[in-house]
Amino acid sequence: MPAANTPPAPPNAAREVLQRVWGYDDFRGDQAAVVDELIAGRDALVLMPTGGGKSLCYQVPSLVREGTGVVISPLIALMADQVDALSALGVRAGFLNSTQLPNERAATEQALLAGELDLLYLAPERLLVPETQRLLDNARIALFAIDEAHCVSQWGHDFRPDYLRLSMLHERWPGVPRVALTATATDATRREIATRLELENARHFVADFDRPNITYRIVAKDSPQQQLLAFLQAEHAGDSGIVYCLSRASVEKTAAFLESKGIPALPYHAGLDRQVRAANQSRFLREDGLVMVATIAFGMGIDKPDVRFVAHLDLPKSVEGYYQETGRAGRDGQPSTAWLTYGLADVVQQRKMIATGDGDAAHQRNLGRHLDAMLALCETVTCRREQLLAYFGQPGTGPCGNCDTCLEPPKTWDGTIPAQKLLSTVVRLDRRGQRYGSGHLIDILLGRETERVVKLGHTDLTTFGIGTELDERGWRGVVRQLLSAGLLDVEGDYGMLGLTEASGTVLRGERQVAMRTEPERRKTRSGSGGGKSAKAAADLTGPEAELFEQLRAWRAATAKEQGVPAYVVFHDATLRAIATAAPRTIDELGRLSGVGAAKLDRYGPGVLETVAAARG
Template sequence: MSSPTDQRPDALEALRRVFGYDSFRGFQQEVVDHVVAGGDALVLMPTGGGKSLCYQIPALVRDGVGVVVSPLIALMQDQVDALTAVGVRAGFLNSTQDLNARRAVEAAFLAGELDLLYLAPEALAGRGTVQLLERGRIGLFAIDEAHCVSQWGHDFRPDYLNLSMLHERWPGVPRVALTATATSATRAEIATRLRLTEARHFVASFDRPNIQYRIVPKREPRKQLLSLLRDEHPGDAGIVYCLSRASVEKTAEFLVANGIPALPYHAGLDAATRAANQQRFLREDGLVMVATIAFGMGIDKPDVRFVAHLDLPKSVEGYYQETGRAGRDGLPSTAWLAYGLQDVVQQRRMIETSEGDLAHRRNLAAHLDAMLALCETVRCRRVQLLEYFGETSAACGNCDTCLEPPESWDGTIPAQKLLSTVFRLDRERNQRFGAGHCVDILLGRTTDKVTQYGHDSLTVFGVGTELSEAEWRGVVRQLLAEGLLAVEGDYGTLALTETSGEVLGRRRTVMLRREPARAPSARSAKPRGAATVVAELAPAAAGIFERLRAWRAATAKEQGVPAYVIFHDATLRQIAGDAPASLADLARISGVGEAKLAKYGEQILTVLADEAAPA
């Protein structure tokens, strides 16, 4: 095997000729050299960081076929289309194909006429697929979305546990496992389960500086979402995540009724409807996908300008991966979450009633605690997020807590009043109630329920009028987040915890977060989507950019592929700004490789000439 240095010109040549890029980014070059030389690798790189090139280039340079194991059956056709568009010989084998299509791909593999072959992990459990691979020449194995091997992860796939067999059957073939989301513990689990303990680790920064992270108090979440879309992302593509199927349907209907083109996606829809909605989202501009977390992994749509959550994610890993689907092209994007008391109550109850042993429930609780800490922090969101993945950073100046810093205040006395209310209901009356009733008691409200149970005679009745109802609900939410209160039963009643006594006994100070009183400033509420991209171009270039986008949309529709398969916005933006006058000039644009230059070069020059021609 040649040394990495000897292989480097070949890798760079493939990068330039096929993909149209002059140089690698970050440590892509190191990964490529390592894998080309036959080494195993575990690669952690944020969404949009260029993970795929880390196995695509070695597959083009090494002898044999690069076999890519991916859980994304619904997206394999798009992945192959994107590679075919740049001249890569790619195919896939999965359950969506008929017998003739499968045989054609198998024959191409055996004949050495493929550069890359995509497989679902389930396929490797079948004897026929393994026998097929043993008859061909394999250059490398790439295990994409490798976090799916983590048994307590948010995207666990049981079939990934069988992928250790790749090392056993093909010990001399290099393997590269890739993911965008993994803590150090998850990395260790991936390495152990995939037999990659000797692999070299490549860990990039988890920072996505183009994404603005914002978490807002949940009031009327759908109306808040509508304001976000109208004020900051008019006409932009985006994803809205909801916890339940019913919420997905209602939110999609609400957006459509208010003039926002939106589609639903959840496991309760039939497969044909899910596939059709996913294809529309990928192929059309400006659509909003409202979905459960069943949607999104592997979605290679670069111009998703926002990801919004109407319900609290269960973990920081899930939140990071879902928000990472915004701004893959590196342009300004928004990660927005509406978060409230009921989210905490609901998630705590789900953990208590979840299947699994005590260790599993503790694991879920630890994940939720980290997510709650991110929501309640008064520090920079990005600093808190990156710390979770073991990375240090400085305040970003581009998240809500940086733009509108919240206050931290001593909430020990209000916490004592609330905990005392729960204590007296439980110990003195042998009764438990939810947050709303406890707040009514503290505010001295003589509601029917308060008078019915005689709670207006409690010593804590009316002792909390210094705070508003919204502020009291914030106190409840934050005590739940810190584990100083618990939620029990089907009705979400409040109960004390082992640590509640520290607060009641004045042995613990409770610092709470107070939301900024004023509305978001213009700095944090200005449009951040496609309009920003156009605004940053010179007036003449902005017009050319729009003409190029229109040409791309028509071309993509004609070919039945997503627009980004033709060219990314970033490439069109550079073409609009540079206005190349010849094919040679166009070849120097980043993202224009040989195949795309030959296929689309003359068309682009025609668009540019038409734009420059006098009216």
């Protein structure tokens, strides 16, 4: 049966559900407006950063409206965890996907038809099966939520072809309100989502993209594994975090390296056995202090609130990808770090991948624009957060005071003459019909009489030995920044360098080239950074911090006994509130933020026992 007209909800019904089920006093930001729009039966398109509370935007209306809220999500591997988290809140939730046994699938279908589900999760592939469509025809549907809606964009970094067919929701069930949600979309991508899902007439909600609790840092690549180790030991000892690598081999090597240094780490990439991937993901969600080393195949939809850092050992392909991946840090609002190391080889590799990849010229130009924006973010001498927010349509925010360029403003220098020297070397080799990579060009500029330079007769070039004012590291920085600025190009499989149309303006002296000063090499630091629990309890007094630790231990034991991630029991923010208030009664505990009715019944006695034991 198609969704019938839902009668008007009682005044404040949404807030009553929010308080009773989730234990929150009120909505944040645009949440209330989105919820009201859906309860009224109207469509919406929502852009809200990771950790901004997108899920509540469709979960609350699903409980207020008659029928079942159907959530379209590509995250099959996480559906069971999402359902577990809702079940802990007393919400009747289920999923249908390929991981279920026939009897499990049949039980979920029967519950749906009987009106016994508040929320049902489906993958787009499952929705497009005729049997599933007929099942929904016979159910009462409260709304459709299209999660991770950026997957509809063919230019996006997570494109899923099945998303293109989701316009059928509007055609087959015209009376059911739809909401499309994503954390990552520029204005152009938002318009594409609206067009492809036929949401042009829907109300669009674009939340503030700023994640002020995240510190953004980008460093020049110099022994990246050692740099990562120093970063973790000095700032994030004992913390949960994600390290992204470009290749599967790099994932394996980095995870093994961290393990060898005493840092618990797990690999995750598409080449691993599916059961291994699932087991590693489950451990990461359920255990404290684990580092997941992964390709970008990992992370979308991960609802682990206490990820304290996201590190990139290779250059992301786009600002959208970088923003989405770094947004997995600090979902609980606590201080977290987005750390990236990148160098010349990253720029060469990414340019080469675009030039030799699939797709027509328009597709390659689009990928090039995405990469240019990412490189501009890496090389900027102004506030990184300000540039990041401007990319997503929030210009003029001003310096943030919480990124590396604000905390330690980079020095710049006039690199015009070195740029001319390097470009002139490329010109002279071009005249001989020859092209080489950066290493050979640097050997020429430094006057190194290597076997290759001598054999090729390049000691005769007028630019041979004219670049001794910089060392090799300095010249690699020049090459990297010229590539980033579009003043050099990469060709062929071996990263050969050539000129661009803009190169001539530098060679003719019509354009100055300002460059970032390459930072001094820093010695690897070691030692404890205090660890996660120390940071999490930093704003608590001595007795409160001690109680917080005891509550964390109780939560870990409870979560292990129930086979769910610790955050499903309570978030750290809720434990901090409990440690501060030290409630003596169920009523006092129930008044704290994040303690809903179901959790109060299930976990209240254990919390009060832990608090009482701490008092002695």
